[in-house]
Amino acid sequence: MLAATGPSYRKIVAEETRIRLIKPGHWYIDRLKTETAGSVRNQRVGMNSRRRNLNVLLINLLSVFFVFFALPDRAISEDWSPLADRLIKDGFEEASIRALFSSPDLEYDPMVMTRKIESLIRAKYFRPPPTPGAKKTTRIYKSFENPRVIDGAFAFLKENSKMLEQAQSRYGVPKEIIVSILLVETKLGEYMGNRKAFNTLASMALSRDLGKIKPHVSPGLLTERTEGFAAARCASKADWAYGELKALIRHGMDGSVDLLNVPGSIYGAIGLCQFMPSQISLHGVDADGNGKIDLFTRADAFLSVANYLKNNGWKAKMTRKQQVKVIYAYNHSTAYANTVLFVAQRLSEKQAQEPI
DSSP, X not given: OOOOOBTTBSBOOOOOOEEEEEETTEEEEEOOOOOOXXXXXXXXXXXXXXXXXXXXXXXXXXXXXXXXXXXXXXXXXXXXHHHHHHHHHTTOOHHHHHHHHTOTTOOOOTHHHHHHHHHHHIIIIISOOOOTTOOOXXXXXXGGGOHHHHHHHHHHHHHTHHHHHHHHHHHOOOHHHHHHHHHHHHTTTTOOOSEEXXXXXXXXXXXXXXXXXXGGSOTTSOOTTTHHHHHHHHHHHHHHHHHHHHHHHHHHXXXXXXXXXXXXXXXXXXXXXXXXXXXXXXXXXXXXXXXXXXXXXXXXHHHHHHHHHHHTTOOSSOOHHHHHHHHHHHXXXXXXXXXXXXXXXXHHHHHXXXXX
């Protein structure tokens, strides 16, 4: 509201301009009645009237400027149009897709794909070769050797023993393994990622052309020797991300997650158990029967982890090597698998000392 001050009148009152969104990219203005009020002196009525009219005109001009210049453009930006069009072509409802990609919360991040390509280049071309004759070690993540960490995981196991035993009974996966995976993945749900999964996957899917991220790649990594490899991996990783983005959108259709704001890992995994979206329909379990698979709830996460491991070969009386192979399918890291088994063993030992 603009207020004019002066000896001839008190103020000018203008009601606020109301702005409504009809659909992405289209705005209209519903101008409310503008009132003026002021006290005038005997010989100054004409002058005050002209001043009031001038102020009303200024208010109108500023309102138009605010709508067309100050407010963000809600139409789909050129950055997202190819991806939105591709999703619509693949059968997704047009209005919903255009609404998603017109959100001001969505922002293209070239660094998601950049980080991935850099790690792949370094792993292929810059990692030192293994030392001949070196012995393989059973490496684990050292932070999980801390007794306090094990104590916390054991307290979590006791607190959720009923649900964990249901998962164990139904799928044959020890509750200690389930808790161990959740501990390593998200610290038992304390940290489930600080990035928005939709934004992450959409940014990767849009980065199929290496040229789009090339300005962001660290100097010295893209050379004649590495660029062909990088371009091919950029395309394949973008196609992978596109598939995961489609799976996330489908998952969000049942209202399980707020699509644009669901937190995720650096590459889009979500929930206590850090499933990639495509894994939810394959291994996710609706534990409470409410019609939704919500991996941010313990009940659904417990059963989903157990179901995932069972579907990848977990069974009773397995050798350690077989156990490592199944856990490796959950996360492609031998150190990860070793750590999960280490923590599970410590939890079993504590249960023997302190029966639940």
